Amino acid sequence: MAQVHLRSVVKKYGGLQVVHAINLDIADGEFVVLVGPSGCGKSTTLRMIAGLEDISGGEVLIGDRVVNDLPPRERNLAMVFQNYALYPHMSVRENLGFSLKIAKRSQSEIDRAVDDAAEILSLTPLLDRKPGQLSGGQRQRVAMGRAIVRHPDVFLFDEPLSNLDAKLRTQMRVEIKKLHQRLKSTIVYVTHDQVEAMTLADRIVIMRDGHIEQIGTPLEVFERPNTTFVATFIGSPPMNMLPARVGGGRVVLTDGTAFDIPPGHKVEEGQDVIFGARADNIMPVGHSLPATEHVAEVKMSVQLTEPLGTETLLFAQLAGQEVQAKMLNPRPVASGEVLTFQINLDKCHLFDAETGASLRV
Amino acid sequence: MVTPSIDLPNGLLMTRLKLPPWLVLLLPAILILMAVVLIPLLLSLYSSFTSYRLTRPDSITNWIGTFNYEKAAKDENFWAAFGRTVLFLTIALNLEMLFGLGLALMVSKVTKGQRLLRTVMMFPMMFSPILVGFQFKFIFNDNVGLVNNALQSLGLSSTAIPWLVDGKLALFSIAFAEIWMSTSVFGILILAGLYAIPQDPLEAAKVDGCTSWQSFRFVTLPFLMPFIYIAMAIRSLDVARAYDMVQIMTNGGPARRTELLWTLIGRTGYVDAKMGYANAMGYISIFLAIFFTVYFFKKLTSARAELGMGG
Ligand SMILES: Nc1ncnc2c1ncn2[C@@H]1O[C@H](COP(=O)(O)OP(=O)(O)OP(=O)(O)O)[C@@H](O)[C@H]1O
Ligand SMILES: [Mg+2]
Numbered sequence: 001m002a003q004v005h006l007r008s009v010v011k012k013y014g015g016l017q018v019v020h021a022i023n024l025d026i027a028d029g030e031f032v033v034l035v036g037p038s039g040c041g042k043s044t045t046l047r048m049i050a051g052l053e054d055i056s057g058g059e060v061l062i063g064d065r066v067v068n069d070l071p072p073r074e075r076n077l078a079m080v081f082q083n084y085a086l087y088p089h090m091s092v093r094e095n096l097g098f099s100l101k102i103a104k105r106s107q108s109e110i111d112r113a114v115d116d117a118a119e120i121l122s123l124t125p126l127l128d129r130k131p132g133q134l135s136g137g138q139r140q141r142v143a144m145g146r147a148i149v150r151h152p153d154v155f156l157f158d159e160p161l162s163n164l165d166a167k168l169r170t171q172m173r174v175e176i177k178k179l180h181q182r183l184k185s186t187i188v189y190v191t192h193d194q195v196e197a198m199t200l201a202d203r204i205v206i207m208r209d210g211h212i213e214q215i216g217t218p219l220e221v222f223e224r225p226n227t228t229f230v231a232t233f234i235g236s237p238p239m240n241m242l243p244a245r246v247g248g249g250r251v252v253l254t255d256g257t258a259f260d261i262p263p264g265h266k267v268e269e270g271q272d273v274i275f276g277a278r279a280d281n282i283m284p285v286g287h288s289l290p291a292t293e294h295v296a297e298v299k300m301s302v303q304l305t306e307p308l309g310t311e312t313l314l315f316a317q318l319a320g321q322e323v324q325a326k327m328l329n330p331r332p333v334a335s336g337e338v339l340t341f342q343i344n345l346d347k348c349h350l351f352d353a354e355t356g357a358s359l360r361v
Numbered sequence: 362m363v364t365p366s367i368d369l370p371n372g373l374l375m376t377r378l379k380l381p382p383w384l385v386l387l388l389p390a391i392l393i394l395m396a397v398v399l400i401p402l403l404l405s406l407y408s409s410f411t412s413y414r415l416t417r418p419d420s421i422t423n424w425i426g427t428f429n430y431e432k433a434a435k436d437e438n439f440w441a442a443f444g445r446t447v448l449f450l451t452i453a454l455n456l457e458m459l460f461g462l463g464l465a466l467m468v469s470k471v472t473k474g475q476r477l478l479r480t481v482m483m484f485p486m487m488f489s490p491i492l493v494g495f496q497f498k499f500i501f502n503d504n505v506g507l508v509n510n511a512l513q514s515l516g517l518s519s520t521a522i523p524w525l526v527d528g529k530l531a532l533f534s535i536a537f538a539e540i541w542m543s544t545s546v547f548g549i550l551i552l553a554g555l556y557a558i559p560q561d562p563l564e565a566a567k568v569d570g571c572t573s574w575q576s577f578r579f580v581t582l583p584f585l586m587p588f589i590y591i592a593m594a595i596r597s598l599d600v601a602r603a604y605d606m607v608q609i610m611t612n613g614g615p616a617r618r619t620e621l622l623w624t625l626i627g628r629t630g631y632v633d634a635k636m637g638y639a640n641a642m643g644y645i646s647i648f649l650a651i652f653f654t655v656y657f658f659k660k661l662t663s664a665r666a667e668l669g670m671g672g
Contacts, residue, residue: 050568072568072570073567078569079565084561085561088668089668098569099569102571102575146565146569
């Protein structure tokens with residue numbers, strides 16, 4: 001077990017810089033998820049930790065060792081690859097035991113470790129099959145098993161669930177979380193799926209274009225996004241973002257609709273801002289949560305509904321823009337119907353229109 | 362040309378015999394195959410049971426049963442050539458495989474000018490074996506040859522080494538020429554294999570603690586085996602019928618010390634004009650080629666099955 005530290009880590013491919021001096025401290029036993037859109041440098045960062053990619057600048061530490069110049073085999077970590085990267089010519093048993101065989105452990109020790117891992121991951125009946133004879137989910141479990149037999153200092157996961165169907169993904173997510181609770185080892189997990197990030201992580205690292213946008217616990221990044229990017233990336237449906245200007249101590253939307261300044265924000269008169277509100281905080285009167293202290297009311301016409309069972313997603317129109325809202329205890333809503341919505345300003349956000357930075361103090 | 366009623370017989374034939382359309386369509390292919398493959402094959406098989414001599418064409422009707430085969434079975438020269446061919450094949454194939462593997466591994470690591478290297482790699486294959494034979498005959502010549510000249514002027518050897526005269530050395534020299542010419546067959550095929558290897562398992566192996574040798578041994582090599590076996594199968598056929606280079610370099614001599622199957626058979630058939638006997642030896646030899654082909658294809662199938670590529 002070990003901590004992992006990234007100190008101003010840079011990655012360049014020729015002249016192209018894809019990771020820009022990122023800093024990250026991962027505690028021993030922590031489950032950290034790197035999340036971000038495709039191409040933002042998550043895999044590259046993970047592969048630099050693994051030693052599969054040269055580090056162009058800065059330092060990577062595992063434990064107290066700078067590992068920049070150590071080959072992967074001397075870093076004592078295990079990696080689960082996106083497409084599993086099983087050895088196709090070896091049986092499941094050989095796949096699981098391969099790293100121990102390379103480490104010259106005794107056969108009895110290897111057998112024990114393999115049987116244990118197979119037991120944990122319900123792979124026992126499949127031990128003599130080749131990877132080609134397994135389903136996607138089974139291969140994924142073999143890939144995980146190959147990682148856990150080693151008792152590595154750090155586990156690295158690169159989108160291990162992205163090839164699975166939705167149901168299996170949910171199931172494996174739970175398995176991974178259980179595994180972490182059992183092994184208590186440090187895990188760095190890459191995904192572009194924010195739901196996975198929210199459900200698994202102790203801390204989430206949100207990346208964009210090779211920069212870290214925000215680091216925080218799932219609740220922190222959900223409730224206090226630093227930037228418009230984080231605000232729209234985390235949470236589903238994405239946060240509604242409405243351009244506005246501060247006027248007369250209020251937030252004025254482009255069509256003149258005005259709200260009080262959401263509490264906890266510092267703005268200047270005349271400043272261009274973006275008003276952010278999640279669907280969960282915009283609800284029709286009579287179908288909402290008990291009112292909080294700061295509430296704004298606004299009339300909107302509903303264009304489209306998406307019933308989800310216990311609630312319905314409403315697509316309404318405000319200041320010439322589509323806004324998603326939620327309706328609890330739903331009733332049928334006709335298209336074009338105008339409803340009065342309550343906006344819970346305590347949970348709303350203001351961002352600087354130019355920089356996208358949160359104006360929260 | 363106008364041929365008013367010539368098509369009548371044709372039409373008659375078609376309608377009378379009522380050949381099914383598939384047969385009509387396949388007929389050209391069947392006829393060509395018969396003419397090119399089947400008839401010569403049958404004819405030579407038949408002639409191996411006769412005392413056919415090229416100088417006495419009428420002897421082709423002289424049926425002597427399995428006499429030629431019995432004679433071959435008892436012929437020491439034939440079995441010596443047979444054994445030598447197997448030895449030659451084993452040495453040449455294995456060395457070519459090793460060198461080809463090494464060559465492919467090196468070329469695959471080169472980052473700049475790889476295309477050029479690949480082309481250069483194929484150069485030896487572009488020459489006619491006859492020319493290569495002449496070239497090496499000169500290189501290994503004991504008086505004016507390059508090798509002896511170099512050895513002597515470097516003071517490594519004071520006498521002229523009889524490269525093409527001494528039995529063992531001559532076989533070595535021929536093998537050398539063969540390997541020089543054909544290592545690139547292995548090189549190219551193995552290189553194709555290297556390009557086809559998925560990178561993921563190799564990266565997994567690195568993380569799993571493999572040194573580069575271990576990655577090669579446990580991951581790369583199993584992936585390459587099908588390619589190696591394909592190359593082996595192709596080359597075993599090539600080498601098993603080795604004729605041209607040996608013919609040029611030593612003509613099977615001196616005193617049959619480098620006699621391989623096909624130089625022996627060629628001489629028996631065309632120089633001694635004993636075509637029937639030559640054909641009989643040829644048929645026995647073909648089993649050698651068939652054996653190697655079947656062997657390597659078996660290996661290929663099992664290596665592919667290993668990799669989960671299916672039979
Ligand atoms: N070998 C390479 N040469 C040049 N650029 C590369 C190379 N590998 C990756 N990149 C670039 O680096 C950037 C980051 O790639 P990376 O694979 O880390 O993205 P990612 O965040 O993992 O995306 P995804 O979610 O699609 O896997 C991308 O813009 C990619 O184009
Ligand atoms: Mg990636």
